[in-house]
Amino acid sequence: MSSLARVLVAGRDEPILHALHQLLESVGHDVSRTKSAEDAARLVSAGEADVVLLAHDALASLDWLLEAHGNSAPMSFVALSSSLSAAEAHAVLRAGVCEVLDPGSPDTMLLAAVERAAREGQLKRELTILRARVSDAAQLALIGRSPAINRVREMVGRAAAGRAPVLVTGERGTGKEIVARLVHDLSDRAARNLVTVNCAGAEPAALEQELFGRIAAEGVRARAGLLEEAWGGTIVLDDAQALPEALRAQLARASASRTSCRVGGDEPFTVDVRLVLVARDTGTESDAAAINDLLVRFNAMVVAVPPLRERRSDIPLLVQHFRRRLAAEHGLDLPALSPDDMLPLTGREWTGNVRELEHWVERDALATHPGQPRSEKGALHGVDLGSSQATLEQLERAYIMHVLQLESGHQSRTATRLGIDRRTLYRKLKQYRSE
Numbered sequence: 168m169s170s171l172a173r174v175l176v177a178g179r180d181e182p183i184l185h186a187l188h189q190l191l192e193s194v195g196h197d198v199s200r201t202k203s204a205e206d207a208a209r210l211v212s213a214g215e216a217d218v219v220l221l222a223h224d225a226l227a228s229l230d231w232l233l234e235a236h237g238n239s240a241p242m243s244f245v246a247l248s249s250s251l252s253a254a255e256a257h258a259v260l261r262a263g264v265c266e267v268l269d270p271g272s273p274d275t276m277l278l279a280a281v282e283r284a285a286r287e288g289q290l291k292r293e294l295t296i297l298r299a300r301v302s303d304a305a306q307l308a309l310i311g312r313s314p315a316i317n318r319v320r321e322m323v324g325r326a327a328a329g330r331a332p333v334l335v336t337g338e339r340g341t342g343k344e345i346v347a348r349l350v351h352d353l354s355d356r357a358a359r360n361l362v363t364v365n366c367a368g369a370e371p372a373a374l375e376q377e378l379f380g381r382i383a384a385e386g387v388r389a390r391a392g393l394l395e396e397a398w399g400g401t402i403v404l405d406d407a408q409a410l411p412e413a414l415r416a417q418l419a420r421a422s423a424s425r426t427s428c429r430v431g432g433d434e435p436f437t438v439d440v441r442l443v444l445v446a447r448d449t450g451t452e453s454d455a456a457a458i459n460d461l462l463v464r465f466n467a468m469v470v471a472v473p474p475l476r477e478r479r480s481d482i483p484l485l486v487q488h489f490r491r492r493l494a495a496e497h498g499l500d501l502p503a504l505s506p507d508d509m510l511p512l513t514g515r516e517w518t519g520n521v522r523e524l525e526h527w528v529e530r531d532a533l534a535t536h537p538g539q540p541r542s543e544k545g546a547l548h549g550v551d552l553g554s555s556q557a558t559l560e561q562l563e564r565a566y567i568m569h570v571l572q573l574e575s576g577h578q579s580r581t582a583t584r585l586g587i588d589r590r591t592l593y594r595k596l597k598q599y600r601s602e
Contacts, residue, residue, distance in 0.1 A: 172285035173215065176200040177207040177232075178222025183270075187220060190274055191281065208232055211242070218284045221246045221264075229259065243284035243291070247277075308345050310488045311481030315473040319346065322470045327353035332422055332442040332465040334407075336458055337472030339447055340522030344405070344577060346470055347443045351401040356441055359400030362393050365579065367406035368590060375414055375430055378402075379421075382432035394427060397440045405579060407444035408457035418442065419464040442467075475520045483509045485521060489528040496573070501532055526584065564599060567592070 174196045176187045184200045191198045199216070201207050210216060211232050219242060221229065229244070244264040249271065251259065256267050265284045268277060309316055309323075326333045327350050335343045335350075344363075351361045366374065380392030393402055404410065410418070421427035422442050426435045444467060446458045462469060475482070487503055494501040517523050567585065574580040582592040 171195045171197070172217035172281070172288065173197045173199070174218045174220055174281060174285075175207065175210055175216035176220045176222070177204075178202065180222060183222055187222070187277075190277070191220075194278060196281070204232075214242070217242055217288045218281055219244045220281065222270075229264070243288040245280050245284050308349055309342065310485050311478055312484065313478040313481045315478040316481060319470060319472055322468075323349050323353065326350045326468050326470055329468060330441065332444060332467040333470060334444045334446060334458070334462055334465065334467035335470045335472065336446050336448050338449070338474045338520055340520035340583075341472040341474055342521050343445045343447070343472050344403075344580065346472055347403045347445050350443055350470070351403075351441070354401070354441065356400050360397045361401045361403065362397045363403040363405055364393065365405045365589065367409040369409075371411045371414060374411075375417070378414075378418070379427060380429040382429050382434075384431060389429070392429065394421060394438050394440055395436055398437075399439055401441040401443055403443045403445060405445045406447060407461055408446040408454050410461075412460070415461065415464055422465060475517045475524065479513050482513045482524065485524055486512060486528055489525050490532060493529060493532050497533070499532065522580070522583065564595075567595060568599075571596075 174191050176184050178184050179202050188198050188200050246264050246267045247270045249269050266280045268280055333350050335346050337343045378392050380390050383389035421438045425438045427438050428435050444461050490501045570584050571581045582589040
């Protein structure tokens with residue numbers, strides 16, 4: 168399928184410009200031409216072309232045109248020349264020209280070169296838009312200005328733009344779940360479902376049925392799995408390194424072939440989900456081997472989230488961010504910390520990474536500024552904290568639901584913050600829902 172584009176043909180030889188104009192227009196391109204370097208620069212500066220085709224005599228204006236291009240909408244350049252030396256051709260390509268062709272090349276070669284340039288320009292424009300979206304969202308979700316976190320933002324943008332499975336790795340508490348969410352939110356699947364499945368401790372057969380569904384059997388109803396229910400969306404596999412090997416292989420086949428079957432059946436269904444595999448790197452040989460296996464099996468794009476010790480310069484920004492959020496949540500007056508207050512924090516070993524830092528900020532702020540959140544007026548999720556009638560079970564439930572809300576519904580982070588096992592939390596939430 169051809170990529171039609173707005174093509175500006177620049178040069179001083181009118182017969183050549185006319186011939187190029189007719190050729191490009193014959194296949195559907197929107198073509199304009201100019202013999203004036205000033206007009207070419209004006210059109211380039213205004214972003215009036217997707218591809219600029221430079222005839223040999225227009226190459227002298229290349230630097231000027233590239234300067235005029237500046238920060239306008241991305242476009243691509245193709246040059247026609249038969250007299251450039253190898254060194255000159257290399258310099259032209261390095262300056263920003265996609266291809267250099269001999270003017271005597273067949274029309275098919277010229278059209279193919281323009282089409283490639285048009286596709287490249289489109290990709291550049293999409294990447295520019297995506298980077299703007301990543302910048303807006305990631306500046307809020309991935310706090311910091313360090314080179315390490317900037318690389319994560321760049322990789323998130325690339326991952327969101329693609330369709331291949333994504334493998335998010337990192338130590339505990341680094342923010343892997345935030346990255347996984349960003350990949351979905353910045354992708355073209357953002358309007359569809361995002362489903363998170365925890366693989367740690369799950370019974371293999373139950374996990375297989377949860378993902379792939381099952382056919383009807385005696386005494387058992389048929390059910391669709393998440394691969395069907397999340398059609399068009401994203402499935403995040405948390406603790407993916409815990410996936411049994413057979414299930415990894417089954418998922419990888421489904422992802423690659425875009426088809427699968429329910430457990431116990433052979434009737435295929437279409438798989439249209441993006442898999443984001445979140446794997447915790449503990450530094451053990453077994454986890455390293457599992458992560459490498461996920462990478463190879465799924466041919467995944469890797470987003471490695473750095474530990475806090477590799478981005479210490481971000482600690483002051485993170486601390487201030489957490490304090491501002493706490494102030495808003497709890498109605499507290501939390502002024503910014505001074506550089507002297509920050510210094511010990513930047514030198515501390517945060518083995519729990521950003522999550523440990525966040526919990527420290529919360530404990531420090533609430534210990535220094537005790538008091539109830541102004542919006543709750545002494546009540547926590549409907550339970551009057553001052554009432555002598557409140558039972559221990561009611562208080563426990565209220566506190567669990569409060570922390571769950573603070574963690575935006577993320578159950579794994581909630582369990583960590585509460586200091587309880589995730590399965591215990593899942594069991595309690597299931598009980599609350601049934602009441």
